[in-house]
Amino acid sequence: MNANWRAQLGRIYAAPDVGNQLARYRRALERFAALYGAGPVSVYRVPGRINLIGEHTDYQQGYVLPAALDKDILFLARRREDALVRVHNLEENAFPPREFAIAADIPPYPTGDWGNYAKGPAQLLARRAAAPLHGVDLLIAGEPPYGVPRGAGVSSSSALTVGAGLVLSELNGLGYTAAELAWLSGEAEWYVGTRGGIMDQFIAMLAQKDHALFLDCRSRGQGENGLPQFQTELVPLPQGYNLIVADTHVRHQNVRSDFNVRVAEGRIGVALLQRRYPELRYLRDLEGKDWREVEPLLPEAMTWADLDRAGIRLNELIDVRFPESAAPFRVRQRCRHIVTENQRVRQSVAALKAGDVTRFGALMNQAHASVSVDYGASCDELEIMVALARQVSGVLGARMTGAGWGGCVISLARRGCESAFIDHVRPGYHDATGIWPDIFVCQAGQGAGLVESDVVA
Ligand code: GLA
Numbered sequence: 001m002n003a004n005w006r007a008q009l010g011r012i013y014a015a016p017d018v019g020n021q022l023a024r025y026r027r028a029l030e031r032f033a034a035l036y037g038a039g040p041v042s043v044y045r046v047p048g049r050i051n052l053i054g055e056h057t058d059y060q061q062g063y064v065l066p067a068a069l070d071k072d073i074l075f076l077a078r079r080r081e082d083a084l085v086r087v088h089n090l091e092e093n094a095f096p097p098r099e100f101a102i103a104a105d106i107p108p109y110p111t112g113d114w115g116n117y118a119k120g121p122a123q124l125l126a127r128r129a130a131a132p133l134h135g136v137d138l139l140i141a142g143e144p145p146y147g148v149p150r151g152a153g154v155s156s157s158s159a160l161t162v163g164a165g166l167v168l169s170e171l172n173g174l175g176y177t178a179a180e181l182a183w184l185s186g187e188a189e190w191y192v193g194t195r196g197g198i199m200d201q202f203i204a205m206l207a208q209k210d211h212a213l214f215l216d217c218r219s220r221g222q223g224e225n226g227l228p229q230f231q232t233e234l235v236p237l238p239q240g241y242n243l244i245v246a247d248t249h250v251r252h253q254n255v256r257s258d259f260n261v262r263v264a265e266g267r268i269g270v271a272l273l274q275r276r277y278p279e280l281r282y283l284r285d286l287e288g289k290d291w292r293e294v295e296p297l298l299p300e301a302m303t304w305a306d307l308d309r310a311g312i313r314l315n316e317l318i319d320v321r322f323p324e325s326a327a328p329f330r331v332r333q334r335c336r337h338i339v340t341e342n343q344r345v346r347q348s349v350a351a352l353k354a355g356d357v358t359r360f361g362a363l364m365n366q367a368h369a370s371v372s373v374d375y376g377a378s379c380d381e382l383e384i385m386v387a388l389a390r391q392v393s394g395v396l397g398a399r400m401t402g403a404g405w406g407g408c409v410i411s412l413a414r415r416g417c418e419s420a421f422i423d424h425v426r427p428g429y430h431d432a433t434g435i436w437p438d439i440f441v442c443q444a445g446q447g448a449g450l451v452e453s454d455v456v457a
Pocket of ligand 1: 196199
């Protein structure tokens, strides 16, 4: 590793971190050589993300405004002649090695196994490819403090899927654009069992330093290769302000099933609304309609018996199963969140472009109330963290980010109040919960890509 590396990493990371990052890359390269033998290796990286605003809107074709973290996962890869994918992780105890062959039908590991995040894109790319794909020897490095915090709602798992897809696509010369790979990675992630949208994958691929990314999750048509195209716009983050990330360290066990229930509730809402608005396909289609006219068409809550009576068969709306003992589906308030959240994203983009940071902070606060009360995706610890953050002078807005039920709070804060934030929020949160939170400033980072090809490990 030489001066080129230093320069290259300087383009990706903040200047004070470059030395430590160099050491991190060096350790990973040494481990790669020890595992797979000396020879050329290509190094890619994929960042985690925060979402500034636009929560749970993407899977209803709405709007989102995420930014990349400067924390990332490294993917060191060497193409193989056969179809085998061998995956090692630097943190081998938590993530034991996995090995499988690329094919159009790859049997999954048990639910929750980390290897499925590599199998998903491998299967999808194999299905689309004209010729059999080459496998890879892969080393994944996402260790703290530079890796993407795991289970914290900042998309470490999407980063895995995006990275595996990126590596396989590049080393097989498949020629997908960044946006196409983002979309394909979103599809690939369904392999692991969640029914998420495309936000995490798009920000991982398309992020630019110091910018958020406005993404319209409704495709505006197909490209020549049949893949959907999306409208995106980079929005500069306000100067003189920081986004402070505070990790509650709460990891909800049932995020996957709660998440899928929310997806189902939205789809029930769409099915009901189609009776009045036959052209409606997603809640996004309600844009421009008066919510006061829509709301009475949606019941507050529906039991399984209510669904039956209304002629709605859930298994036709979503391909995951729910226990029939599940709590009633709270259709009206879930839909209200998504509809109003889409409006807040558009208003946020306008506020940021106009330099109205105070307005944006207020919208963040409203978004939190909505996702917490209407969408029911918060938890006690998130509420405690949000309340503490808002008590700090210089904080303009604070909200949970990501899927919810735990994970992180982001706060928009005037630059210079980071220490006051930490001094107030850390002990306050510990007093209330017994948990020490992690708090760091998000330097909105660069999207995924190749760092260096054919380095000799
Ligand atoms: C998860 C999903 C995303 C999005 C968010 C909530 O991160 O993967 O697609 O739905 O939750 O905004």
